[in-house]
Amino acid sequence: MRLGLEGGAAKRQGRAYIATGLLQAFVFCAATATSYTYFTAEAQAQTYRFDSVIVEGNARIGQSAILSQAGIARGQNLSAGQLNDAYQRLVASGLFESVAIAPQGNTLRITVVELPTINRISFEGNRRIKDDALTALVSSSERRVFNPSLAEKDAAAIAEAYSNEGRLAARVTPRVIKRRDNRVDLVFEIFEGDIVEVERLSFVGNRVFSDSRLRRVLGTKQAGLFRTLIKADTFVADRIEADKQMLRDFYLSRGYVDFRINSVNAELTQERDGYFLVFNVQEGQQFKFGQVTTVSEMPGVDADEYQAVTKIRPGVVYSPALVEQEISRMEALAIRNTVDFMRVEPRITRNDRDLTLDIEFVISRGPRVFVERIDIEGNTTTLDRVIRRQFPVAEGDPFNPREIRESAERIRALDYFETAQVNAREGSSPEQVIVDVDVAEKPTGSLSFGGTFSTANGFGLAISFVERNFVGRGQSLKLDFSSAEEAETYGISFREPALLGRDLGFGLQLSYSESESSSYTFDTESLIFQPSLDFPLSENGRLSVRYTAESIEVLGRDPSENGVIIDDDIAAGAQFRSSVGYTYTYDTRRSGLDPTAGVLLQFGQDFAGLGGDSKFIRTTGKVVGQKRIFNDEVILSATLEGGVLSWSEGNNRAIDRFILGPNIMRGFEPGGIGPRDANNGDALGGNMFLSARFEAEFPLGLPEEYGIRGAVFYDVGNLWDLSDVNLNGGSVQGEDGSFRHVLGLSILWDTPIGPLRFNFTDAIKKEDFDRDQSFDLTLSTSF
Structure with missing residues (x-):
């Protein structure tokens, strides 16, 4: 890519421009600091009154705008400290490369050197991330004032994007190419570097489950034969926390209640092109359910009736998910019995001798808190009702924290959003709760081209268009075409997962096929x-x-x-x-x-x-x-x-x-x-x-x-x-x-x-x- 002057001369002139600017700024700041130290010391009690203010060096920014930014007006009495504050405000505005304020009798002379404006922003050396994606990351924009510190932040943001893709060696350098009329081209020179892979993924302390079984649990994968096609084997530091939670859930669902991760060590290889990732774990003993009982501390609620809906029996391997399922069954029964504000708390008694956990479900009356409203933000495509129907409660219903957590999981499971945060906060009174839902949309449509082969039908081409969130209504639409040597199929299918706002799915399928089987x-x-x-x-x-x-x-x-x-x-x-x-x-x-x-x-x-x-x-x-x-x-x-x-x-x-x-x-x-x-x-x-x-x-x-x-x-x-x-x-x-x-x-x-x-x-x-x-x-x- 070429901008401004030809080839290396343009870049050398850009580097010279930054170096000269930095030297001038240093000399000016040193001189200004010395003069203002003297000025402040000599004029602590002195006040100034200027009948005229002269602004020099401004070409793009008007005099009135500069005076407004400085907070100075003609005929105003100013102290030395106020003059220093005016100077600091002009420097902090980010509009000027340098600022000088010099009192001359009844005249105040303000001399500025304007920062150039950005004529064009471009990227060089990027292949893995396209220009459009990089443009969305930078805060600098064309036809605005060039800010060196902001350009450095933009370079750091680009480098972080490459880091998230496993390219930890990526380097980004902002360069400027000078144009006429105090304009510059801002060029981000990118060295992408190679992907840093997880060369080896291993575990220490695991006795029950092998390394190969635990590797299948984690989202991070070990580099294999097809490392050029697989992104899961790229080392991403932010993925480690998610992997640790997956590992905990895996062990807890199998009764290892004492499981813990002592440490996770990521060691860079000598060639700096891969990581050795080691999870140091402590498994502990496997526990099973002991006695499962139910007691009621709520008047009018029969504990035996709620005990009857439990399905866990002694001897079953302990799992927190099973405990949550039992609580859900009891709360569903309470709704059918029109019992409001009922809370079920599991009290666990540990029996180390026989490695069992006794569960006592305690039914009690919870606080009288109601859902005031559900606020949804960030859904630019998806309709509110698609998100609201994931909540079993509506405005005015009793508030149940567990139901809100489950609703948040259902929203994430829709797979319509990059992020989905659900939080509860106090409403207009302590008895009211507002549920905030903040989502960020992501693409839900796909067009795929595929190949199929079977010994029955031979080779074939498959083309499929799928929209999982059709016009934001949560509906799915699929168009299929497949052609094999001995079979052809054309089809369209549609599905509405919540007909009439209920858990009632409606599907429609239309297909045409021809077969010429040998x-x-x-x-x-x-x-x-x-x-x-x-x-x-x-x-x-x-x-x-x-x-x-x-x-x-x-x-x-x-x-x-x-x-x-x-x-x-x-x-x-x-x-x-x-x-x-x-x-x-x-x-x-x-x-x-x-x-x-x-x-x-x-x-x-x-x-x-x-x-x-x-x-x-x-x-x-x-x-x-x-x-x-x-x-x-x-x-x-x-x-x-x-x-x-x-x-x-x-x-x-x-x-x-x-x-x-x-x-x-x-x-x-x-x-x-x-x-x-x-x-x-x-x-x-x-x-x-x-x-x-x-x-x-x-x-x-x-x-x-x-x-x-x-x-x-x-x-x-x-x-x-x-x-x-x-x-x-x-x-x-x-x-x-x-x-x-x-x-x-x-x-x-x-x-x-x-x-x-x-x-x-x-x-x-x-x-x-x-x-x-x-x-x-x-x-x-x-x-």
């Missing part, structure tokens, strides 16, 4: 329209209801390749189906009593026949269990899944029935098992299926920065039944079904461009007509 001798086209509603039924349970209108058509490729059964499906043409359905989900994987275990239950049904060409009932169910063992190093998971299709009217086609893919039964191609046309091998699907999948994921002993883990799995499944199907005189294999068994080994590689999974499988029991698959590779990502 696993079949036919193609398909489908168009689906599906609105839905979902709402909570319990703490961990949620119900979703939906209406589905879909048109699906089977298209033939080569008539000579189709069997007589598929020919009947093709002859049926496009079939329209209209159905209503529901899905109930119960999920404790994040909110259960055991942080190392969880379960997911899903049960759903669709009833078709509200018009359309078909009438049937489709029932599906799934149970998933997960457990971490060996100090969270090994993850065990088990899944049981099944479905039944009961057909009444219309054409029961292959695409309407269940077809098992690798997501349900590994070791086979899509449609690789189940009933099949005996003549040409077309997969016909089945009205019933049942599968069970068992997997153990474990470390391989490789350095954690490689991101590679292993897994072994065992899948067993069956697909059968072609009742209510027009076989059109064709012969079928495997209609009665049989259970297939698959053993497999997986390599899981967590790469920066997405999770990569290699499956090596062996179908130890299968049918002769099945189409097995000994290797499967899946990669899915957005970038």
Whole structure:
């Protein structure tokens, strides 16, 4: 970049300008200090009266503005101290490079040298941070007076921005290039330096959990193979406090109540390009819940009634989150019983002998404090009501500090804001509280381009536009386009999470897809329209209801390749189906009593026949269990899944029935098992299926920065039944079904461009007509 004079001459002249200015300022200040020391000593009691004031050296700033800044008027009696104050005010104004005040009889002469104005601000040497982002950091601005001290502060702010990105060696130097008419160009010369990474992240004092397990807890990561693509391995000092809190929460949720972090040492490598980060911890002993009781100190409140809603039982590993959940249940019961100002305080008794903690929930009457109002600031895009609905209380309701804390967490969980601060302060009276919400918006829209690959559908391009806070209403809008070698999908989806201001979600989905799978001798086209509603039924349970209108058509490729059964499906043409359905989900994987275990239950049904060409009932169910063992190093998971299709009217086609893919039964191609046309091998699907999948994921002993883990799995499944199907005189294999068994080994590689999974499988029991698959590779990502 060039500004003003050509090349190095311009910069040398700029440096000479600053050096000359500093020398002149030093000489002037020394002379001024000497003269004013003498002036003050000689004229302590002397007063001055000036009939005229002469201002010299000003070109841009008017005489009246200078006199106003100095606080001097003609004919005014001034002491020597007041003259010195006038001088100090002119110096402090930041408008002048130098100021001189000299009394000459009845005339006061003020001589100033104006600071130049900034003609242009530019940045040189920056590649990692763009000009627009740097401009937002500096306080100096064009067409304003150049202030050397402010320019130094701006340089420090830029250096700090680079430091936050891990470039601790970044240097920023402000330079000026002199222009005519007392103007300068301000240039920030930037040396970005290299990223300072976390070369090694280790722990001292941990006996229960390994270093690799604890590393997965922290936000800071250790530099690995893909260090040029990962920003989490950059050393950022401000991230350490957040990491320490994550570590405390991890141990406390597992019952280690005495856990503490003794120190965190960050040692710079000899090459000064990385840090060795060491957490010195003390784990302590694991505690479990002992006796859990409830007492009431509030008249009219029955402790037994509130004890009945507790779910913690003796022997469960202690967790503060579980205690908070019990308090929430009791307070919710108090609201249902119209009991106001009830407070629940947990009193903990420690039993070191058996390593248990007795919890006594004490119910008492809290202070009569009400919410006067909720003030929201900083939301330039998001509507107030989106933030207000995160609060279970409104103006005039009893004030509950715990509810306010939980509301603050819900606001942050929206992920609409860079920062979100929620504080309570005293209102118009001691009985009133004002809740202040201060947020800073951040972008919530994204446009992503991605690539997908699977052995089933080949390579594909995925384009997605997502707006998570559509027009500031908290709604989400998503547009999708994906194209693989054998499948194309176009879709739009919309979701309103709080319909009518309640915890009632509304969704709308419209999609169109085409498939040309090599696993079949036919193609398909489908168009689906599906609105839905979902709402909570319990703490961990949620119900979703939906209406589905879909048109699906089977298209033939080569008539000579189709069997007589598929020919009947093709002859049926496009079939329209209209159905209503529901899905109930119960999920404790994040909110259960055991942080190392969880379960997911899903049960759903669709009833078709509200018009359309078909009438049937489709029932599906799934149970998933997960457990971490060996100090969270090994993850065990088990899944049981099944479905039944009961057909009444219309054409029961292959695409309407269940077809098992690798997501349900590994070791086979899509449609690789189940009933099949005996003549040409077309997969016909089945009205019933049942599968069970068992997997153990474990470390391989490789350095954690490689991101590679292993897994072994065992899948067993069956697909059968072609009742209510027009076989059109064709012969079928495997209609009665049989259970297939698959053993497999997986390599899981967590790469920066997405999770990569290699499956090596062996179908130890299968049918002769099945189409097995000994290797499967899946990669899915957005970038």
